[in-house]
Amino acid sequence: MGADNQMTGEQWHPSACILCECNCGIEIQLDGRRFARIRGDKRHPSSAGYTCEKSLRLDHYQNGRHRLTTPLRRRADGEYEEIDWATAIDEIAARLTHVRATYGGDKIFFYGGGGQGNHLGAVYNRALQAALGVRYFSNALAQEKTGEMWVDGKLYGGHTKGDFEHAEAVVFVGKNPWQSHSFPRARPTLREIAKDPARTMIVLDPRRSETAAMADIHLQVRPGTDAWCLATMLAVIVQEDLVDHAFLAEHTIGTEPARAALAEVPIETYAQRCGVPAELIRTAARRIATAGSAAVYEDLGVQQGPNSTLVSYLDKLLWILTGNFGKPGAMFLHSTFAALAGASAGGSGGGDARRVRRTPVTGARIISGLVPCNSIAEEILTDHPDRLRAMWIDSANPAHSLADSGRFRRAMSALEMTVVVDVAFTETARQADYVLPAASQFEKWEMTFFNTEFPRNTVQLRPPVLDPLPGTLAEPEIYARLLRALGAVDSGVIADLTAAAKTGRGEFTTAFFAAVGQVPALLGVAPYLLYETLGATMPERQRGTAAVWGLAQLCAMAYPDAVRRAGHPDGNALFDAIIATPWGVAFTADGWEDVWTYVKRPDRRFTVDIPELTEQLRGLRTAEPFTDGEYPLVLSAGERRAFTANTIYRDPTWRRRDPAGALRVSPYDAQRLGLHDGGLARVTTAAGTAQAVVEISDMMQPGHVSLPNGLGVDHPDHGRVGVAPNELTSVELRDAFAGTPWHKHVPARVEAV
Numbered sequence: 001m002g003a004d005n006q007m008t009g010e011q012w013h014p015s016a017c018i019l020c021e022c023n024c025g026i027e028i029q030l031d032g033r034r035f036a037r038i039r040g041d042k043r044h045p046s047s048a049g050y051t052c053e054k055s056l057r058l059d060h061y062q063n064g065r066h067r068l069t070t071p072l073r074r075r076a077d078g079e080y081e082e083i084d085w086a087t088a089i090d091e092i093a094a095r096l097t098h099v100r101a102t103y104g105g106d107k108i109f110f111y112g113g114g115g116q117g118n119h120l121g122a123v124y125n126r127a128l129q130a131a132l133g134v135r136y137f138s139n140a141l142a143q144e145k146t147g148e149m150w151v152d153g154k155l156y157g158g159h160t161k162g163d164f165e166h167a168e169a170v171v172f173v174g175k176n177p178w179q180s181h182s183f184p185r186a187r188p189t190l191r192e193i194a195k196d197p198a199r200t201m202i203v204l205d206p207r208r209s210e211t212a213a214m215a216d217i218h219l220q221v222r223p224g225t226d227a228w229c230l231a232t233m234l235a236v237i238v239q240e241d242l243v244d245h246a247f248l249a250e251h252t253i254g255t256e257p258a259r260a261a262l263a264e265v266p267i268e269t270y271a272q273r274c275g276v277p278a279e280l281i282r283t284a285a286r287r288i289a290t291a292g293s294a295a296v297y298e299d300l301g302v303q304q305g306p307n308s309t310l311v312s313y314l315d316k317l318l319w320i321l322t323g324n325f326g327k328p329g330a331m332f333l334h335s336t337f338a339a340l341a342g343a344s345a346g347g348s349g350g351g352d353a354r355r356v357r358r359t360p361v362t363g364a365r366i367i368s369g370l371v372p373c374n375s376i377a378e379e380i381l382t383d384h385p386d387r388l389r390a391m392w393i394d395s396a397n398p399a400h401s402l403a404d405s406g407r408f409r410r411a412m413s414a415l416e417m418t419v420v421v422d423v424a425f426t427e428t429a430r431q432a433d434y435v436l437p438a439a440s441q442f443e444k445w446e447m448t449f450f451n452t453e454f455p456r457n458t459v460q461l462r463p464p465v466l467d468p469l470p471g472t473l474a475e476p477e478i479y480a481r482l483l484r485a486l487g488a489v490d491s492g493v494i495a496d497l498t499a500a501a502k503t504g505r506g507e508f509t510t511a512f513f514a515a516v517g518q519v520p521a522l523l524g525v526a527p528y529l530l531y532e533t534l535g536a537t538m539p540e541r542q543r544g545t546a547a548v549w550g551l552a553q554l555c556a557m558a559y560p561d562a563v564r565r566a567g568h569p570d571g572n573a574l575f576d577a578i579i580a581t582p583w584g585v586a587f588t589a590d591g592w593e594d595v596w597t598y599v600k601r602p603d604r605r606f607t608v609d610i611p612e613l614t615e616q617l618r619g620l621r622t623a624e625p626f627t628d629g630e631y632p633l634v635l636s637a638g639e640r641r642a643f644t645a646n647t648i649y650r651d652p653t654w655r656r657r658d659p660a661g662a663l664r665v666s667p668y669d670a671q672r673l674g675l676h677d678g679g680l681a682r683v684t685t686a687a688g689t690a691q692a693v694v695e696i697s698d699m700m701q702p703g704h705v706s707l708p709n710g711l712g713v714d715h716p717d718h719g720r721v722g723v724a725p726n727e728l729t730s731v732e733l734r735d736a737f738a739g740t741p742w743h744k745h746v747p748a749r750v751e752a753v
């Protein structure tokens with residue numbers, strides 16, 4: 001599979017959309033190297049043929065002038081020169097070795113490791129980290145999800161999701177699934193809920209988003225007041241005694257402090273603060289508490305705004321206090337094929353997991369192993385002796401996606417060495433000392449670790465659709481070459497395991513576990529070890545799948561019963577099924593009674609008391625707004641729209657509408673500020689200023705403006721179109737617990753140009 005001469009004609013090639021975490025199964029028909037037709041793959045066990053319109057334009061990612069085809073090295077004058085792979089690997093290995101020897105491996109920072117669809121390379125990236133002795137890393141989750149992860153860790157030690165397809169009441173908090181999806185077949189599911197009079201959709205959002213417009217109840221809060229609205233809903237549930245006492249008695253400990261704080265909430269006062277009629281909040285709260293089932297989804301609208309970790313806690317109290325867990329239509333915990341981050345912080349089970357890790361310079365809290373994104377530049381731009389000295393960035397564009405792009409660029413310049421691995425010459429690559437061109441996500445075996453489904457959780461290892469663009473390499477090969485250059489594993493170990501792999505899978509399994517049992521340090525570089533040994537027995541282009549064998553073993557050890565229920569007797573059988581089913585396969589099967597086994601505490605109860613957040617909940621009484629006379633508006637920087645995607649779509653011609661990424665303003669503000677549809681406006685924040693085309697939109701309420709995500713990237717033919725949102729954001733605006741940025745709550749002012 002994958003050779004160009006096989007890739008023309010009527011053949012449909014199974015693959016996946018790489019634009020959001022749903023990773024819908026698709027099939028691609030080729031015309032030479034171009035994607036001629038794309039359709040949903042009905043065989044995909046999760047998406048079952050569904051896609052949204054964004055996936056149909058994936059040729060804009062695959063083919064275009066943005067692609068890199070040779071390693072680049074920055075010269076002293078700032079220009080880039082082409083170098084061959086051998087030179088690049090030798091020089092990078094030598095410079096990494098120098099940084100490690102001079103300052104220690106813990107001064108080399110790693111960022112990224114995959115976007116929405118390419119997580120296989122990250123497994124090998126972690127092997128390089130282990131070989132170098134890296135301690136600090138991060139990725140985009142640390143500017144979105146770490147607050148929720150911290151709360152999850154405290155409550156039950158896992159990740160929850162909702163059964164939206166069957167819930168009687170669904171609640172979306174700062175979430176617009178019509179555009180941002182996040183659960184399978186999002187749009188048909190929303191339509192089904194909207195047309196069923198027995199079901200209720202409740203949306204908490206300052207905008208009248210596409211989802212809010214479909215909702216039965218829209219809690220249109222003032223921007224940044226989500227915590228007051230949620231506290232009011234919970235206060236209604238507590239003060240009207242709508243709590244599920246039997247559920248709390250059987251499945252939780254420590255609900256009293258939160259319930260006591262909620263009993264004190266002044267409902268009318270808080271409703272006024274969030275700008276929603278108290279009676280509407282009461283109606284929503286009563287509906288959730290009395291529904292046969294309810295499921296809740298929070299997303300970036302609240303996770304990138306004030307009080308975000310508290311909001312995550314309140315959001316989870318909504319379904320915990322009403323007993324909506326572990327039954328059809330409610331919330332569940334699930335298995336995981338491979339971790340996207342480290343263990344969740346806090347740890348419901350107690351012990352070592354309660355120890356707080358902090359960054360070496362600023363002491364920022366590290367959650368799930370991830371350094372807060374807003375802290376990265378601060379860990380570099382200082383004369384502190386423990387500052388970071390080098391950075392490795394893989395399949396990520398932090399100079400565009402993290403708060404205050406200017407500061408991040410300065411931080412990259414201050415480092416002694418920076419390397420970027422990517423398919424394109426991104427805004428981040430333009431700051432790096434070395435740029436290594438990766439094969440695209442359709443030119444190699446690839447997979448995603450957004451495996452969060454229930455009752456059958458699925459994984460898809462997709463084969464390449466095309467040969468790699470000449471000059472590019474798949475990430476597993478890039479990391480293997482570097483690890484060879486670093487001499488990461490003794491050649492005798494590799495020779496012995498390769499011989500075992502050539503003998504048979506059973507012999508290899510025994511030999512591999514014996515080797516890592518004898519030398520536990522090999523576990524850190526296990527993906528590389530598998531690539532060199534088991535991978536040597538595979539077809540050359542499939543070699544990167546060797547690490548999946550290791551992940552399948554770990555998965556079968558973690559969930560032996562659930563993996564067997566899905567039809568896989570052991571890890572080897574699971575690996576074989578994954579390889580043989582390119583449109584995806586269920587790796588675990590659970591029933592509703594099994595979800596309790598994922599609670600980390602030995603007694604399988606939720607640990608509800610989180611004193612820090614109960615204190616913050618009480619503090620809402622006196623909290624001040626964040627806008628002022630100089631910056632009276634709230635800018636949402638990075639709104640998801642029909643024609644926005646992440647920055648892997650670099651060619652602006654993919655957008656059929658809203659080509660320049662308009663600044664959306666309410667009719668009230670437009671009139672007040674003298675703005676016209678299609679005219680120009682200047683947006684100014686504490687961090688910077690930008691000009692944008694105006695769109696007057698009923699979606700926005702007075703005082704709230706928005707710019708889309710994914711704009712403002714450089715393209716060789718079209719230049720830079722639209723506003724790069726993080727030229728306007730600040731690292732100082734962040735959550736007190738998790739350090740997550742307030743991209744959706746940037747104080748701003750707007751003037752007509």
Ligand code: SF4
Nearest residue numbers: 017020023024052055
């Ligand atoms: S829902 Fe997400 S993964 Fe599915 S087609 Fe749309 S953008 Fe792609």
